[in-house]
Amino acid sequence: MRDVLEVLEFPKVRALLAERAKTPLGQRLALALAPLPQEEAERRHGLTQEALAYPYTLPEAGTLEEAYQKAQGGARLSGLELLKSAQALEEAMALKEELLPLQNLLSQVAAGIGDHGAFLAKVRKALDEEGAVRDEASPKLFAIRRELKPLRQQILDKLYALMDRHPEAIQDRFVTLRRERYCIPVRAGMAQRIPGLLLDESESGATLFIEPLSVVKLNNRLQALRLQEEEEVNRILRELSEKLAQDPGVPGTLKALGLLDLVQAQAALARDLGLTRPRFGERYELWEAFHPLIPNPVKNSFALDDHHRLLLISGPNMGGKTALLKTLGLAVLMAQSGLFVGAKRALLAWPDRVFADIGDEQSLQESLSTFAGHLRRLKEMLEGATPQSLVLIDELGSGTDPEEGAALSQAILEALLERGVKGMVTTHLSPLKAFAQGREGIRNASMRFDLEGLRPTYELVLGVPGRSYALAIARRLALPEEVLQRAEALLPEGGRLEALLEKLEAERLALEEEGRKLREELARAEELRRRLEAREARHEEERAERMRALEEEVRRRLLQVEAELKALKEKARVGAKKDALRELMALRERYAKKAPPPPPPAELAEGQLVEVVSLGRQGRLLELRGEEALVQVGPVRMTLKAKELKPLKAPEAPKALSTRPRREVKEVDLRGLTVEEALLEVDSALEEAKALGLPTLRLLHGKGTGALRQAIREALRRDKRVETFADAPPHEGGHGVTVVVLKS
Numbered sequence: 001m002r003d004v005l006e007v008l009e010f011p012k013v014r015a016l017l018a019e020r021a022k023t024p025l026g027q028r029l030a031l032a033l034a035p036l037p038q039e040e041a042e043r044r045h046g047l048t049q050e051a052l053a054y055p056y057t058l059p060e061a062g063t064l065e066e067a068y069q070k071a072q073g074g075a076r077l078s079g080l081e082l083l084k085s086a087q088a089l090e091e092a093m094a095l096k097e098e099l100l101p102l103q104n105l106l107s108q109v110a111a112g113i114g115d116h117g118a119f120l121a122k123v124r125k126a127l128d129e130e131g132a133v134r135d136e137a138s139p140k141l142f143a144i145r146r147e148l149k150p151l152r153q154q155i156l157d158k159l160y161a162l163m164d165r166h167p168e169a170i171q172d173r174f175v176t177l178r179r180e181r182y183c184i185p186v187r188a189g190m191a192q193r194i195p196g197l198l199l200d201e202s203e204s205g206a207t208l209f210i211e212p213l214s215v216v217k218l219n220n221r222l223q224a225l226r227l228q229e230e231e232e233v234n235r236i237l238r239e240l241s242e243k244l245a246q247d248p249g250v251p252g253t254l255k256a257l258g259l260l261d262l263v264q265a266q267a268a269l270a271r272d273l274g275l276t277r278p279r280f281g282e283r284y285e286l287w288e289a290f291h292p293l294i295p296n297p298v299k300n301s302f303a304l305d306d307h308h309r310l311l312l313i314s315g316p317n318m319g320g321k322t323a324l325l326k327t328l329g330l331a332v333l334m335a336q337s338g339l340f341v342g343a344k345r346a347l348l349a350w351p352d353r354v355f356a357d358i359g360d361e362q363s364l365q366e367s368l369s370t371f372a373g374h375l376r377r378l379k380e381m382l383e384g385a386t387p388q389s390l391v392l393i394d395e396l397g398s399g400t401d402p403e404e405g406a407a408l409s410q411a412i413l414e415a416l417l418e419r420g421v422k423g424m425v426t427t428h429l430s431p432l433k434a435f436a437q438g439r440e441g442i443r444n445a446s447m448r449f450d451l452e453g454l455r456p457t458y459e460l461v462l463g464v465p466g467r468s469y470a471l472a473i474a475r476r477l478a479l480p481e482e483v484l485q486r487a488e489a490l491l492p493e494g495g496r497l498e499a500l501l502e503k504l505e506a507e508r509l510a511l512e513e514e515g516r517k518l519r520e521e522l523a524r525a526e527e528l529r530r531r532l533e534a535r536e537a538r539h540e541e542e543r544a545e546r547m548r549a550l551e552e553e554v555r556r557r558l559l560q561v562e563a564e565l566k567a568l569k570e571k572a573r574v575g576a577k578k579d580a581l582r583e584l585m586a587l588r589e590r591y592a593k594k595a596p597p598p599p600p601p602a603e604l605a606e607g608q609l610v611e612v613v614s615l616g617r618q619g620r621l622l623e624l625r626g627e628e629a630l631v632q633v634g635p636v637r638m639t640l641k642a643k644e645l646k647p648l649k650a651p652e653a654p655k656a657l658s659t660r661p662r663r664e665v666k667e668v669d670l671r672g673l674t675v676e677e678a679l680l681e682v683d684s685a686l687e688e689a690k691a692l693g694l695p696t697l698r699l700l701h702g703k704g705t706g707a708l709r710q711a712i713r714e715a716l717r718r719d720k721r722v723e724t725f726a727d728a729p730p731h732e733g734g735h736g737v738t739v740v741v742l743k744s
Contacts, residue, residue: 005034007356008329008392012293013339020268023061025254026261033262035336038280038350044263044338045277046105051267054106056098058264059091060084061257068254071245076238080131085244086123089116092253095260109263112256114249122243126236133233141232148225155182155218162194162212169193171207180226181219183211266339275340281347284328284390284422288344291327292334298458299344300324304422308443310413312436313426315447315466320458321426322358324447325392328424329356332390349422351390355381358394371399382415391416391423397432406431417441433465549641556638557614559691565684604629609648612640618648637693667698675711682712686721689742697740698728709738716740 005011018030036044067077067085077085092113099110126137135145156175159182163170169190175182178199185207186194196212211219244250269275273292283305290297298320304311313321331341335348357377374395381391396412397405406429413425413435427433436442446466448459454476475484604610610621612633619633629642668685670678682699689697701708716722721742728737 004329004354004356005333007358008326008333008354009293010330010333010337013330013334016273016293017262017265017269017339020265020272021261022058022264023257023261025061025065025258026265029258029262030265033337033339035333036338038336041336041338042280043105044266045335045340047109047259047263048266048270048338048340049277050102050104050106051263052271054102056095056106056260056264057091058257058261059088059095061088061092061254061261064088064092064250064257065254068244068250071241075241076234077241077244078131079127079133079237082123082237082240082244083127083129083131086116086120086127089250089253090120092116092257106260106263109256109259112252114247114253116247116249116253119240119243119247122240126240133236137236138232141229141236144225144229144232148222148229151218151222151225152182155215155222158215158218159184159212162214166190166193176209178209178211180223181211182215182222183209186210270340273342275334276343276346278331278335278341278343278346278348280335280350282349283347284332284349285347286328286331286341286343286345289327289331289346290342291323291330292342293330294323297323297342300327300458300460302328302445302460302462304424308441309420309422310417310436310442311424311445311462312413312432312442313424313445313447313460313466314428314433316449316456319447319449319456319466321447322394323458324460325356325358325394325424325426329354329390329392349388349390351422352386352388353384354390354392355385355423356392357381358392374399378412381421382412382419385416385419385421387420389419389421389423391421391425393423393425396425396427397429398427402429405429410435413442437465552639553614553641556640559615559638559687565688604642604645604647611646611648612644613646614640614644621645638691666692666694666696667700669700670708670712671700671702673708675708678708678712679715682715686719686740686742690721695742695744697742698733699738699740700733701736701738703734703736709735712738 014031014033017033018027021027021030035041063081063084067081070081071077093116096110096113099107101107126133128134133141135142159175160173163173163184167173169186171185171187175184177183181199183196183199184194185202186209188201188206188208191198191208191210194210194212196210196214197216198208199211200209201207202209270277275292283303285303285305287301288299289301290299302311302324313324315321327342331343331346332348332351332354334341335346336350341348355377357374378393381389381393385391397409399405400408409427409429409432413432416423433444436444443463444465445460445462446464448457448461449455449467450457471484471487474487475481604621604624606621606624608621609618610631611618612631615633617633619631621629622632622637623630624642625639627642628639629645631638631640631645666685666689668681670681673681678701685697685699699712701712703709713725716725716738723741723743725738725740727735728739
């Protein structure tokens with residue numbers, strides 16, 4: 001008997017999930033996904049939700065896993081394999097540091113990533129960025145390579161000098177390697193000029209590769225050193241491989257990376273298919289549910305609860321009944337496996353077991369027919385189902401005599417109702433539709449059919465049994481009327497039920513039309529209600545707008561004290577600091593309480609000179625925005641109420657002003673000031689820089705004891721005008737200068 005996961009097409013969901021995994025670890029977990037304990041399933045839902053909200057980058061865990069398994073098997077890894085493993089572990093540790101501050105489910109998974117600092121330190125010391133073993137990897141290797149380099153050069157020098165003494169015997173002036181020994185190309189027939197050992201010859205025989213006797217001992221020494229170097233390199237790589245195999249944190253790191261990959265794949269699947277996070281309860285209730293494997297699916301809403309535990313779905317063939325069964329079953333399996341489900345909202349019970357009798361199942365070996373296969377699965381349901389089980393039965397009563405099939409099917413439905421199970425059942429049998437009509441615990445439903453277009457709509461209609469539409473379709477296809485009338489006369493009791501269903505459907509359609517008209521009337525009434533609420537809210541909105549305008553006006557008026565502030569700062573520098581502070585506060589209060597500006601002028605035009613009455617300054621009008629205007633006053637652009645502007649006559653045609661703010665780095669020297677004086681200077685400088693549109697501000701406070709620097713930085717942390725700050729580069733002041741980046 002086929003597994004319920006296969007019957008409900010869950011392996012196809014696993015395949016889609018594996019396609020979105022980025023590592024072999026995640027792919028294996030995806031392909032092995034199955035229902036989990038409820039607590040773990042809900043945890044996976046939370047992880048998926050967090051992965052949707054916080055994307056992260058995974059290291060190359062597949063390379064790490066492969067190298068770790070080889071090292072565990074005693075293999076010596078290459079330098080490149082070790083280097084890639086170290087990079088993956090380093091990226092894993094960086095991911096852990098990134099996720100831990102989130103303090104959520106993702107950070108709990110990331111906590112399983114181990115500390116691989118000891119292994120990483122050894123790899124960094126032993127290997128370069130290409131994976132080659134460094135000279136400094138061991139004292140022995142360093143000594144060998146220190147001797148190798150000059151020895152090679154000595155051999156080369158001797159060979160080139162020999163070739164220069166006998167140019168007539170040399171085919172080409174170059175040194176080459178044959179049999180791992182340095183030699184030179186000599187013309188055939190001239191070998192007697194250069195005594196030595198013949199190592200090789202060219203394919204044509206015109207060139208002999210000879211190792212001169214003068215370098216034989218040097219080559220011997222070089223070969224011996226090479227063997228020692230190779231042995232030492234292999235020893236170092238073997239030691240690093242053993243270090244990786246013995247790292248106790250690698251299994252936990254691989255497990256954590258695999259799960260992080262899986263939940264990221266689950267998030268991608270939910271995003272791509274439009275899935276939603278389910279909730280668990282005591283009933284099944286899905287809004288706009290759909291089958292996630294069907295392209296452009298029709299969405300339906302339904303519920304199974306204590307009042308309607310079974311849903312009996314009828315209707316024409318190919319109408320979507322089986323797909324609806326699989327929609328519910330697949331949603332339950334996906335939710336139990338930690339996946340999101342195909343619905344706008346989903347409340348699902350947690351069944352102790354899902355029973356599914358969907359599709360044919362014949363067994364030639366056991367001489368079982370399709371009907372016998374159905375009976376086997378139904379027997380299993382009747383024996384094993386509990387009130388917490390979910391049953392999905394497709395085409396109940398099919399495959400045998402309709403009268404006997406209907407009687408047996410009704411008895412099965414009664415037994416399932418007695419057991420209190422919940423589920424969906426599809427059928428074509430009219431007696432079952434009559435049985436379900438008005439009976440407690442079971443509810444009729446049907447799949448809508450477009451008789452005009454002779455096609456199913458796949459829409460679920462609750463409370464109404466479905467018709468087979470056999471005679472209706474035959475009449476639409478223009479079968480002879482006498483044949484149709486004879487067929488209607490031959491209809492048994494079930495056929496008369498079909499006629500009754502046709503009448504009920506006509507009444508239902510009429511009620512739907514009436515409901516549509518009522519909804520239109522309700523929509524018009526709702527629109528009138530919204531208009532009334534909007535009118536009532538308008539006064540409050542206008543009041544709020546006036547308050548916002550007043551706050552903006554106060555803020556702008558504070559900016560006009562820029563010149564006075566500069567004078568006060570100079571006064572504070574030369575001595576009278578307390579007097580300057582008192583004058584500053586009085587100045588702010590005076591401007592904040594000024595009377596409102598006069599009414600706006602009748603005519604304003606973009607580009608003309610204007611006087612900003614509240615500031616007593618002249619500027620140029622750049623843009624009109626309804627009741628507001630953008631004005632350039634010196635280097636500053638500001639948004640003002642149009643009524644605050646007074647047009648001026650310009651002696652010449654206005655020149656276009658640059659609307660780009662001046663970008664420069666402002667510097668404030670705070671050295672020698674007290675903390676109170678310095679904070680006042682900083683506040684003024686920030687206000688000025690914000691008004692001028694400066695991106696950065698340099699604060700020179702010196703190093704000293706660090707008290708002034710600390711006080712300034714505490715103030716900057718609380719200041720909403722500050723994006724970030726940091727020490728200046730060493731060549732620009734270092735710890736004695738704080739560079740402030742202002743919010744744009």
